[in-house]
Amino acid sequence: FQQLMILVGVFLSQVVSVGLSKAPLWRVLFSISAAIAIIQTLLLLLIPESPKFLISTGRIDEAQTALQRIRKNLDTSLELDDLLTVL
Numbered sequence: 001f002q003q004l005m006i007l008v009g010v011f012l013s014q015v016v017s018v019g020l021s022k023a024p025l026w027r028v029l030f031s032i033s034a035a036i037a038i039i040q041t042l043l044l045l046l047i048p049e050s051p052k053f054l055i056s057t058g059r060i061d062e063a064q065t066a067l068q069r070i071r072k073n074l075d076t077s078l079e080l081d082d083l084l085t086v087l
Contacts, residue, residue, distance in 0.1 A: 020032075052083055052087065055084060063080065
């Protein structure tokens with residue numbers, strides 16, 4: 001499913017770029033790409049750190065919080081215990 005969505009995205013971007021590749025419209029195409037990159041960069045700040053990384057650096061409480069944020073409304077104690085035994 002993921003590959004299909006990537007291919008659909010590439011196809012749609014090619015269709016849009018064909019229409020916007022004429023002389024004055026290339027700026028619009030560049031602006032759309034830049035806006036998408038800026039949005040993705042800003043949304044990157046909302047992603048929690050990996051619980052596995054947090055445990056490997058000794059930050060167990062932060063790892064528990066990150067797991068709870070990722071797995072809303074689920075008991076994460078077993079998963080945390082598994083990570084602790086593996087690392």
